[in-house]
Amino acid sequence: MMVESNTVTVYQEKMMQLTLYRTGCSMTMSVNIAYNKLSTKVSENDIGLELSLASPDCNFAISGKLSLDPTDLLRKAINYTIMLVFVSLLKMYGIHSILHEISNNPSEASKYSVYTLILMLVWDAYFSIFHLFLSLNFTNLFHLFVLPFLILFILYSVFETKLLIEVWRYQNHSFETQPEEFRRKMISFYMKFYLFMFLWLIIISKLILVNAFLVINAFILAPQIYHLAQNSILTKFQTNLVFYSVVPTGLILAYFRGCPNNLLELSPSAWTVGSFFTIILVQILLLYLQTRRGPQFFIPASFLPPKFNYFIQRKNADLEQAMETDNDCAICMNSLRGDSGIDFDQTAPYMEMVLNVYAKENCYMRTPCNHCYHPKCLINWMAVKLECPTCRKELPPL
Numbered sequence: 317m318m319v320e321s322n323t324v325t326v327y328q329e330k331m332m333q334l335t336l337y338r339t340g341c342s343m344t345m346s347v348n349i350a351y352n353k354l355s356t357k358v359s360e361n362d363i364g365l366e367l368s369l370a371s372p373d374c375n376f377a378i379s380g381k382l383s384l385d386p387t388d389l390l391r392k393a394i395n396y397t398i399m400l401v402f403v404s405l406l407k408m409y410g411i412h413s414i415l416h417e418i419s420n421n422p423s424e425a426s427k428y429s430v431y432t433l434i435l436m437l438v439w440d441a442y443f444s445i446f447h448l449f450l451s452l453n454f455t456n457l458f459h460l461f462v463l464p465f466l467i468l469f470i471l472y473s474v475f476e477t478k479l480l481i482e483v484w485r486y487q488n489h490s491f492e493t494q495p496e497e498f499r500r501k502m503i504s505f506y507m508k509f510y511l512f513m514f515l516w517l518i519i520i521s522k523l524i525l526v527n528a529f530l531v532i533n534a535f536i537l538a539p540q541i542y543h544l545a546q547n548s549i550l551t552k553f554q555t556n557l558v559f560y561s562v563v564p565t566g567l568i569l570a571y572f573r574g575c576p577n578n579l580l581e582l583s584p585s586a587w588t589v590g591s592f593f594t595i596i597l598v599q600i601l602l603l604y605l606q607t608r609r610g611p612q613f614f615i616p617a618s619f620l621p622p623k624f625n626y627f628i629q630r631k632n633a634d635l636e637q638a639m640e641t642d643n644d645c646a647i648c649m650n651s652l653r654g655d656s657g658i659d660f661d662q663t664a665p666y667m668e669m670v671l672n673v674y675a676k677e678n679c680y681m682r683t684p685c686n687h688c689y690h691p692k693c694l695i696n697w698m699a700v701k702l703e704c705p706t707c708r709k710e711l712p713p714l
Contacts, residue, residue: 393460393579394460396571396579397461397464399567399571400447401467403568406560407471407560407561410557410559410564411479411556413556413560414479414556415475423486425482425483425486426486426487426547426549426702427551428479428483428554429539429540429542429543430539431543432536432537432539432540433476433479433483434513435536436561437480437513438513439533439565440468440471440472440476440565441473441513441517442520442521443468444465444468444469444472447462447465447468448462448465450465451465488501488502525582527573527585530588531588531592534595535595536565536596537603538599540603541602544606545606545614545615547611548612549611550610550698550699550714552607553604553607554603558600562596566593573588573592574588574589602614623712623714626683627680628680628682629679629680645688645689646689646706647694647696647697652688652690681694683709684711685707687704695714698711698713
C-alpha cells in the first residue's frame with residue numbers, strides 16, 4: 317500500500333505470513349520506508365526504515381527503526397568526487413605529456429612497455445564503468461558521480477588508447493614496409509587486447525575486494541622494468557609514467573582500502589595498503605637505478621649476452637683507417653681529432669658514467685658499420701634513437 321501526503325511519502329510493503337515449523341509459530345512482518353520528498357534541508361530524520369516482526373501465537377514481537385543521515389553520505393560523495401577528479405586530471409596530464417614527447421621524438425615510444433600501458437588502461441576502464449553504475453544507482457548523487465565517469469572515460473578511451481597504439485606501432489614499425497603483414501599483426505593485436513580487457517574487467521569485478529588480488533596488481537611497473545632490461549634501453553627517469561600515471565591509480569585503491577570513512581564503508585586494511593605501496597616503491601627504486609647504473613644492472617654479467625664494444629682507443633690502427641673517410645663527426649660536424657661540439661645530456665646519468673670511464677682512456681666511438689663519432693655525440697644520439705647517424709643502420713644497445 318502507498319500513502320502520500322504533502323511532506324512525507326510512506327511505502328508499506330504487503331504483510332507477509334511466515335511459519336516456523338519447529339515451534340509452530342506464525343509470524344507477521346511489516347516494512348515501512350519513509351522519506352521527506354519536499355524538505356529543502358535534509359536531516360537525519362528525513363529517511364527512515366521501520367521493521368516489525370510479531371507472532372501472536374508465541375507472544376513474540378520485535379520492532380526497530382533505522383535512520384540514515386544523508387548529509388554524511390553527501391559529504392563523503394563530494395570529498396570523494398573532488399579527490400577522484402584531481403587524480404584523473406593528474407593522470408590525463410601525465411599521459412598527455414608522454415604523447416607530446418612521442419610526437420616530438422617518435423623513438424621515445426620504444427621506451428615504454430605495452431603491457432604496463434594495457435594494465436593502466438584496463439584499470440581506468442573499470443573505474444569509469446564503476447562510476448557509471450554508481451551514478452545510475454544513486455540518482456540523487458548522479459551529478460557527482462557522472463563527472464568522474466566522463467573524465468575517466470575520456471582518459472582511457474582517448475588518451476591511453478592513443479598512447480598504446482602509438483607505442484605498439486613504433487615497436488612494430490619494421491613491418492610497415494609489408495602492408496599485409498602489418499595489417500595482420502595489428503588485427504591480431506586488437507583482438508588479443510580487447511579479449512584481455514574483457515576478461516580482466518570480469519576478474520577485477522569478481523576479486524576487487526580480495527586483498528591479495530590488489531597486492532598482486534601493485535606489480536604494474538614490472539613489465540616496464542623488464543622491457544628496459546630486455547632491450548637494454550638507456551633512458552632518463554620516466555616521471556610522467558611513474559608519478560603522473562601509475563601512482564595516482566594506487567591512490568584510488570588506497571582510498572577504499574586505507575580510508576576508514578570511505579564512500580563504500582569498506583573495512584580498512586593497513587596490511588593491504590602497506591604491501592601495495594611497498595611493492596610500488598621497490599619498482600620505482602629499480603626504475604631509478606636503471607637510469608643510474610644501467611638497465612641490466614641487477615642481472616649477473618654471466619647471464620648477459622656479449623655486447624658490441626663501441627669504444628676504441630685513438631692510437632688504434634683500425635681507427636686511423638676509418639678516420640680517413642670520416643674526418644668529421646656527423647653529429648656535431650666538428651673534427652674527430654678535436655673536442656665534441658655538443659654538451660652531454662645531464663638527464664642520462666648512466667651514460668655519463670660510461671662516458672667518464674672511457675674518457676680517461678682517450679677513446680673514440682665506432683659503430684658496427686665502421687663510422688666514427690665523438691663519445692659525447694654518439695651517446696647522446698643513442699639516448700634518442702638506436703640507429704647510425706650516417707647510414708641509418710640499426711645499432712646494438714650500448
